[in-house]
Amino acid sequence: MGNLSVLKFADEMSRVMPQLLRGFSRRQADEISKGKITLPQFLILDLLDKGGALKMTALSLFMEVTTAAMTGLVERLVKCGYVKRAFDPGDRRIIKIELSKKGAELVRKISQQRRQMIIKIFGQISEEERANYLNILLRIRDILNKEKEA
């Protein structure tokens, strides 16, 4: 009984997921959808905003890409003036990437727009539903993280 219902749930999820993904990506934050910056680029800026200056290896670990890929990504961000490269005085192999003022402003702007979007969408369901939804999301995140270690 319970088992059957998980199966049905999996079926419906498979059907709904693509529609949702498409829907959300359609209304991504303006600066992203307007092509001023790409999603991976924004995720890096966001990381730097929260974590301060980070070295290339750390960035590529967080983003789960090779350092070679990160070189290109950062290169474009530097060219746009959103981040700066800085040598580590203690170890000259290391290059620290830090947000510029322009980059920090962009992060704030995009985050704000994203929040607005979430508010607009999820403001249409009840507070109880929101609470339920977030709770489940958090549990799923924990389950995913636990499996990662194993």
Add this chain to the structure above:
Amino acid sequence: MGNLSVLKFADEMSRVMPQLLRGFSRRQADEISKGKITLPQFLILDLLDKGGALKMTALSLFMEVTTAAMTGLVERLVKCGYVKRAFDPGDRRIIKIELSKKGAELVRKISQQRRQMIIKIFGQISEEERANYLNILLRIRDILNKEKEA
């Protein structure tokens, strides 16, 4: 009060979303993560599996890319033997794309794996929670679709 809580929800969502996306993408269906086929390619095969033979314009509309992009995508799928091109006898401008037997088998295999993954993850929460979650997801989808038209 209710307003404040939406704000808080938006904040938490912004924080949790990237972690979830990373978690799910890490355990995408094997055939996809093993590099046998890419996500856009799978979505096209899935579309063809459900909708039968479709013309290029229809495919690019569903996928929300240009027809030029679709030409390249389909080209690679043809080269791998997952789909076939067929002229429409009634209108020679039109080229219908249809799944090959090999393509259909791949879709079935990947869908099965994806379902297994969902079962493994969502099997760890209660049936009631699953029902709640799915309900909210469906409402969100409808909200997104309604906004699309406007």
Add this chain to the structure above:
DNA sequence: AGTTAACATTTAAGTTACTTAAATATCAGG
């Protein structure tokens, strides 16, 4: 029939985001 506008698809050229493999530079330890 003959021109033209609209439609369906492809080609060409360029960008971003990746990969692997190899090069370069620096550090740290014997």
Add this chain to the structure above:
DNA sequence: CCTGATATTTAAGTAACTTAAATGTTAACT
């Protein structure tokens, strides 16, 4: 001072996109 590990970049190649322009049909006027 040599060697191995570390940190980053370069080089070459692929997939997935974009815009702009070319090619082939079809359908509708005149």
